[in-house]
Amino acid sequence: MSDLLIELFSEEIPARMQAKAADDLRRLMTDGMVEAGLTYAGAAAFATPRRLTLAVEGLTTESPTLREERKGPRTDAPEKALAGFLRSTGLTKEQLEVRDDKKGQVYFAVVEKPGRAAADIVAEVLEKAIRTFPWPKSMRWGTGTLRWVRPLHSILAILSDEEGAQVVPLDVDGIASGDTTHGHRFMAPDVIKVTSFEDYAAKLKRAFVILDPQERADLIHAEATNMAFAQGLEIVEDKGLLAEVAGLVEWPVPLMGPIGEQFLELPPEVLQTSMKEHQKFFSVRDPATGKIVKYVTVANRQTTDNGATILAGNSKVLTARLSDAKFFWENDLQTVRERGLEGMAAPLANVTFHNKLGSQAERIERIAALAREIAPLVGADADMAEQAAKIAKADLSSEMVYEFPELQGLMGRYYAEAAGLPQPVANAAQLHYSPLGPSDDVPTEPVSVAVALADKLDTLTGFWAIDEKPTGSKDPYALRRAALGVIRLVLGSEVRTDLSEVLLTHGREILAIKSKLDSAYEAEVIAGAAQEKLLEAQTEVLATASGANKEKLKQIAVNLSAQYNDAQQNHSLLLNKANEASQSACCIPPLLLEFFADRLKVHLRGEGIRHDVIDAALPENWDGDIVLLVNRVRALQSFLDTEDGANLLAAYTRASNIVKAEEGKDGVEYSLDPNPDLAENDSEKALFAALDAADPQIDAALKAEDFAAAMGAIAALRSSLDTYFEATLINSENQIIRRNRLCLLNRIRNLFARIADFAKLDG
Amino acid sequence: MTAHLATDRPRSFQEIILRLQSYWAGKGCAIMQPYDMEVGAGTFHPATTLRSLGSNHWAAAYVQPSRRPTDGRYGENPNRLQHYYQYQVLIKPSPPNLQDLYLGSLRAIGIDMDLHDIRFVEDDWESPTLGAWGLGWEVWCDGMEVSQFTYFQQVGGHDCKPVSGELTYGLERLAMYVLGVDHVMDMPYNDPDAMIPLSYGDVFKQTEQEYSRWNFDIADTDVLLRHFEEAEAECARILDAADDDPKTGQRIVMAHPAYDQCIKASHIFNLLDARGVISVTERQAYIGRVRTLAKACADAFVRTTAGGFAA
Known part of the structure; x- marks a missing residue:
């Protein structure tokens, strides 16, 4: 057994690529070595800005010898056959063995593939890994053709055991492997010779390099937290930033610095975003006030002045950056003061939302109308919902959001508050984008819910209207997320609504049928007026004119007539267009509802609800009432989870299969009401009685939308059904009895169908 | 090294330029003169754009006056100008020690590596107008971007073979940092103890105003x-x-x-x-x-x- 250490030392690797690269190196090497016949006990990979490192423990020293036997031709076979066999095995006749076989003496070739030394295999696999490494972006440098993320400088590759360490010989485009590396770029740049992973990690640490990114991140987090705590402050947690910063340094030294007084009035999120985006600083908060008061930057080195120069430089850059942010903030507030939020939103009339769906301003108008319509359903004040929708996107034309797009919504809330708008309206500016992902909170304040729903429904209807639906992995407008958002908003606020109606109305709106109808109507009026004028003119001409004048006037009449025809044609064209649009508007709701149903399946999968249960519970012409559907689905799922449920499903399937089979055979439908008087045995009579009892119960339960009760009523049928099937032969010799029994089974089938389409359930 | 810091620091904008010139000349670059046309950046100089193409080796360094009309602020903004200077180095093929050569140039203009925090932060360069792109970094000194460092991969739609290493220094910004000046117009242009000391503002404030007006309105x-x-x-x-x-x-x-x-x-x-x-x-x-x-x-x-x- 030996241990393998590999280090690929390069110029600075982008932070965002390091973790995956370390993992890729581990995967490519271990897969390749195992494929070549080696085994190992464990492997770990690490990355710093300048190196990818892999440590493999307990690697076998060589791959096993492989012995292969091949049967050749009989010894008395023609020379040609033997020659072919020798060629294919690469052996001479003398090297073959002659063995006795059933059919006589036969040549055998025994080929031994000797095992290969680990070093040879490692060298081969490593070279291939380097040449085919899956960097997201790679480059060439100097005169070479080798590609790496940035110039690759050295390859350290050693196999070590109790005897010592040996370099795995390897040369990739002039970069020869060795047993040396370098420490920190500035603090310990000299060559370091290593003999094992432990030796390597320890020597690197002495040379100011912490190899393990997790260790660097932990260190940054601990020191930053301590420094803040010592001053009664706290770090604003940011895991993504922590990982990124840990990828920018080999020797992390957190330093805490002040934020100029003049910036402390900026919203904390603005400070945080500006510092994070531009400078990769952590924000430090005063827990008493919630304000960001300091920052932590992470330097890549210690200095004799304990970071004073570094901190001074960083503070200076921060001041310049925050001056910009303050400038944007003050300009935006001035706009709000002078022109209000609607004034701030005015430029959105010139911003295209989508070239087929008009400008942002037009979209906002539609959302406002829709929010107003939805408001009563979610218990929101209609005026407030409309007002909120009108200003919710105003911040998209603020300077701050132009600079920091990720602050959209949040700045809207600040600016709405500054404008003195009611708090629910201001909150909606921020919350109407929610929920953004499956883990994002769903707004509950009615005004926010109304605008959030209107926003998403407008997006969905719009893109369905122009036929830009998500396909496969492509969903550039995040329509799946929008649909999931609608589902979660509806379920969160228990909105009972016929979505299809809302979608249809809104679809019509979007397709601007109204305006097209209007123009068609206008054209008709114009055509009508033209016709009247024409008739008048004709009469007048014929009555008054004579000679040449008459000819000239006739010509004018002909021209007018042509114009009239044009107008009429135009009219029918517009009418056609309007009809077409009206028809496509009608297509939107069913297609979109299907999409919602699909999204619902994904959403409910988390609760352990199966796809087929949703399919079964989905009515044929679903109206889009998500709350009702989900209640039905949940009741059905819990019913199926009981023993009664599973058993009844089996009974249903049996009844349904028999009816289907017999209907198929006889070519008729057994859909008549079964006659209880034809019941022959007690179990049959009992089943009739049970069905008669269940019917009104199910009616009442469905009316009350109490699906659990409806399922309970069905569950009560279990024993009657079981007994019936045990005691009764459906296909009786007596045709009248047989038909009646088939109709009885059909009645059972229909009863089940009132609750769900049980045929769609898997087994 | 810390010891000679006080005397080793340049005293003016022009001294920083002169030091960069003599540093890169010492490293074997041909010191070119600015291109005699209006350009938006040092990259446009044919010594970079054209010479990065083809197989011939090349090493050049030069100051390039650069114009970005939209950045005009009538000389009021502390660090935005419609006319400014870039220092440009292009070496083809990129030498293996280009990062060290670059760091040496920072030392040459008085940046003490023992006191400052120098970082190479991912920044891929692309010029849609030149049909050019490359990979590299922006170089940070204590959190401030002081240079662009790029390995050219393509120029004018052609693959660069061999690859050129390109360094671009924003001279005003770098000099303001080294000289500890907050407003570009306050920066000493020549030595503050010269017979007639001139600030950057003395030289350029008026032209910034004139060009800002012309660029934007006239x-x-x-x-x-x-x-x-x-x-x-x-x-x-x-x-x-x-x-x-x-x-x-x-x-x-x-x-x-x-x-x-x-x-x-x-x-x-x-x-x-x-x-x-x-x-x-x-x-x-x-x-x-x-x-x-x-x-x-x-x-x-x-x-x-x-x-x-x-x-």
Whole structure:
């Protein structure tokens, strides 16, 4: 057994690529070595800005010898056959063995593939890994053709055991492997010779390099937290930033610095975003006030002045950056003061939302109308919902959001508050984008819910209207997320609504049928007026004119007539267009509802609800009432989870299969009401009685939308059904009895169908 | 090293430039002079754009006055100018120790590596107008970007073989940092103890005002639009000419004169942009037109001797 250490030392690797690269190196090497016949006990990979490192423990020293036997031709076979066999095995006749076989003496070739030394295999696999490494972006440098993320400088590759360490010989485009590396770029740049992973990690640490990114991140987090705590402050947690910063340094030294007084009035999120985006600083908060008061930057080195120069430089850059942010903030507030939020939103009339769906301003108008319509359903004040929708996107034309797009919504809330708008309206500016992902909170304040729903429904209807639906992995407008958002908003606020109606109305709106109808109507009026004028003119001409004048006037009449025809044609064209649009508007709701149903399946999968249960519970012409559907689905799922449920499903399937089979055979439908008087045995009579009892119960339960009760009523049928099937032969010799029994089974089938389409359930 | 810091620090803007010049000259670069045309960045100098093409080796360093009309602030903004200087180094093929050479240049202008935090932060460079891109970093000194460091992969649509290493220093910003100045106009241009000490403002405040006004409000857009089209047409016409010159009987491909027209078109586009007469959609179209010229010039250059063409 030996241990393998590999280090690929390069110029600075982008932070965002390091973790995956370390993992890729581990995967490519271990897969390749195992494929070549080696085994190992464990492997770990690490990355710093300048190196990818892999440590493999307990690697076998060589791959096993492989012995292969091949049967050749009989010894008395023609020379040609033997020659072919020798060629294919690469052996001479003398090297073959002659063995006795059933059919006589036969040549055998025994080929031994000797095992290969680990070093040879490692060298081969490593070279291939380097040449085919899956960097997201790679480059060439100097005169070479080798590609790496940035110039690759050295390859350290050693196999070590109790005897010592040996370099795995390897040369990739002039970069020869060795047993040396370098420490920190500035603090310990000299060559370091290593003999094992432990030796390597320890020597690197002495040379100011912490190899393990997790260790660097932990260190940054601990020191930053301590420094803040010592001053009664706290770090604003940011895991993504922590990982990124840990990828920018080999020797992390957190330093805490002040934020100029003049910036402390900026919203904390603005400070945080500006510092994070531009400078990769952590924000430090005063827990008493919630304000960001300091920052932590992470330097890549210690200095004799304990970071004073570094901190001074960083503070200076921060001041310049925050001056910009303050400038944007003050300009935006001035706009709000002078022109209000609607004034701030005015430029959105010139911003295209989508070239087929008009400008942002037009979209906002539609959302406002829709929010107003939805408001009563979610218990929101209609005026407030409309007002909120009108200003919710105003911040998209603020300077701050132009600079920091990720602050959209949040700045809207600040600016709405500054404008003195009611708090629910201001909150909606921020919350109407929610929920953004499956883990994002769903707004509950009615005004926010109304605008959030209107926003998403407008997006969905719009893109369905122009036929830009998500396909496969492509969903550039995040329509799946929008649909999931609608589902979660509806379920969160228990909105009972016929979505299809809302979608249809809104679809019509979007397709601007109204305006097209209007123009068609206008054209008709114009055509009508033209016709009247024409008739008048004709009469007048014929009555008054004579000679040449008459000819000239006739010509004018002909021209007018042509114009009239044009107008009429135009009219029918517009009418056609309007009809077409009206028809496509009608297509939107069913297609979109299907999409919602699909999204619902994904959403409910988390609760352990199966796809087929949703399919079964989905009515044929679903109206889009998500709350009702989900209640039905949940009741059905819990019913199926009981023993009664599973058993009844089996009974249903049996009844349904028999009816289907017999209907198929006889070519008729057994859909008549079964006659209880034809019941022959007690179990049959009992089943009739049970069905008669269940019917009104199910009616009442469905009316009350109490699906659990409806399922309970069905569950009560279990024993009657079981007994019936045990005691009764459906296909009786007596045709009248047989038909009646088939109709009885059909009645059972229909009863089940009132609750769900049980045929769609898997087994 | 810390000990001589006090005396080792440059005292003026021009001293930083002189030190960079002598440093890179000492490393074997040909010190070129600025290109005598209006350009947006040092990369446009033919010593970079054209010389990064083809197989011939090359090493050049130079100051390039650069103009970005939209960045004009009438000399009021502490660090934004419509006319500023870039220091540009291009070495082909990129030497293996280019990072060390670069760090040496920072030491040469008085940045003490023992006190400062230098970082190479991912920043991939792309010039849509030149049809060029490369991978590299922006170099941070204590959180401030002081240079761009790029390994050219493609220029004018051609793969760079060998690859050039390009360094670009924003001179004003770098100098302000080294000299500890907060407003560019306050920066000493020559030595503060000179017979007649001049600040950056003494030299450039007025021109910033004049050009800001002209760029934003006065430049005749009709004339500019016409010049753009003329430059575009002239570039194509030059490249259409036969390789063989009937007068001298020599093969003379006119890559450089054609490229001048490309530079001209590019700068006129920047001026039109500053005048606000180019819409978002037109913008892409104009950039595409300049790129077409750049590519045609690159195609021509690789057919010249300097571009590695062997008859």
